[in-house]
Amino acid sequence: MRKTFREMSDQKFRLRAFLWHEFKEGKTAAEAHRSLPPVFGENALSKSQCRRWFHRFRSGEESLEDDERSGRPEIIDNDALRQAVELDPCLTTRSLSEQFNCSHMTILRHLHALGKSVRCGKWVPHELSEANKKKRVEVANDLLRRSKNRGFFHSILTSDEKWIQYDCSERKHQWLSPGETPKPTPKPDIHGKKVMICVWWNTRGLVYFELLDHGQTVTAQRDKGQLDRVDLALKQQGVDTSTTLLIHDNARPHTAKITQKKTLELGWEVLQHPPYSPDLAPSDYHLFRSMQHHLAEKKFKSDEEVKIWVTNYFESQPAEFFKKGIETLRMRWQMVVDNDGEYLLD
Template identity: 35%
Template sequence: MSEISEKIRYVLQFYFDNRWNASKACEKICAVYGDDALSQSTARKWFARFRSGNLDVKNAPRSGRPITDKVDEIMEKVQIDRHISSHDIARELKINHNTVLNHLHKAGYKKKIDVWVPHELSEKSLINRISICESLLKRNEIEPFLNRMIVSDEKWITYDTRKRSWSETDERGTLPKPELTKKKLMLCIWWDCKGIIHYELLRPGQTIDSNLYCQQLLRLKEEIEKKRPKLIDNNHVVFHYDSTKPHTSLMTRQKLRDLGWEVLMHPPYSPDIAPSDFYLFRSLQNSLSGIKLSSEEDCEKHLHQYFKDKTPDFYREGIMGLPNKWQKVVSKNGQYLD
């Protein structure tokens, strides 16, 4: 607390003791210390505190771990899951939402297609985006591979549940009052130019780690054998994912080598050229707008119907639009696409 703030609070206490109201006290203080010295709402807050019997002008000591620890945890959560919302980070770490936003912005992060990415790409990142996109463009001209590509990604699906709490009423007693509680499920999905190959909904609050992801890859292999047998028979799977930790861990890389699948190059911090982010998830999110989901079952039903309603042309358009995206990245010298 600054020296001037402490002085103003003692002055507020003096006016309170002399039975002034908060508004008049605020005017007097601002006349002496400047218009920005004190707000009406702050003056009313301190007067309410004095009326309660608490005449201490010092801030209560703060509990919890140092804020530097929280900053590290915020950044760790973003590194693990770049789709995580700032509200979820605040709720999980039990800190103010604005605190989360402030530290993410100070660290240079912003949301791009619902994914946390650096606000300004470094020179190395720009060069990576250009060189990888140029390489993919040339390869696709020589040996078209997009019809062999399987895209892997995750997205949070939120829903509201109602729980009952007790609220005081009149002489009739208490009545149950419904309250909304937000929950979320992680959608893990794998798709190609023909449609959805496999998807899973994790338990509420459960996230991906390397061990779980490797188990999912084995289940995915079984689905590919059923739905795209030629890809397995000819060992032609081209696998695409982003650079989150569970995807790029040593365990995951070894599992993909064991499966014999080629991993497609994808530059870090590039949701604008990731088919799930710029295409599938955008469409899915639009379908969720205005829809009230109240249970896991509602989420499952909505996803099932959404995927069922999409034609093969829809999925093909999302995959086959990639060369145009790559070309735009090269033309814009690696900068993010709008």
């Protein structure tokens, strides 16, 4: 948990008082530094800092306070500071200290008093233009109206692709005792073996998946061939394919003429999907997120091992998992409308 400025100030004073006591006991700076960990924990103070304070004590200066800095006001207008950071949240404390003609630590102290803290924004897939946002709202509104029809979500079929690495090692936090060194984690080879999986699913569960051969990616011709196999799988599951509503992204293989022609032949309807919108694709926000979580620390030696794992993963998911993934679309479309087309940051 992050310490408050007051807590940091108290800790600083206690450290200096401890050093002053050690100095009075005739200890050296090195001996005092070795005495710090049992009392204050590891890395409480560096050796150089200890030496500086001992030099200060030897010179006759026994004050434990920081030296005053001339010409640098320590009190600033909090309202003006709040206005500055709310106008531009990306301002650094260094630039603010120059703007308000005060020390860096003064800016930090006042920002903490205002309840401000530093957090990074999430990465988003694309910088949406106003036209992109408008399109997202239009599509979401149209699909919301259609979703009121009986059986709408039950007719949805969705598909997407995902790379699965052979080595899914992750660096994790470790519970350690003071002074204990964390165990290193070998960094996975970003150019290591991986295989692409193509998945088709609906509210009932998995419809069809296949792993592509190494070096292959999805093309329009390959996507066209998959459509036939998916249609057969749906019929084997007793699904009336004439009511199929297909949701997939706007990748070129999905929007190619031969792919569009094939979906028309099958009697499927392709639902609108706004550009740059993985947050509205069930595989991205639901299925693949869950898969990635389960893949953590997995290591595969062959495509066959990947295929077995994927099969077991799908078989282990309850029917409610797939149903929820599709039906969540209604809530997400409404959120896009309410947020004027902005990305959903969940």
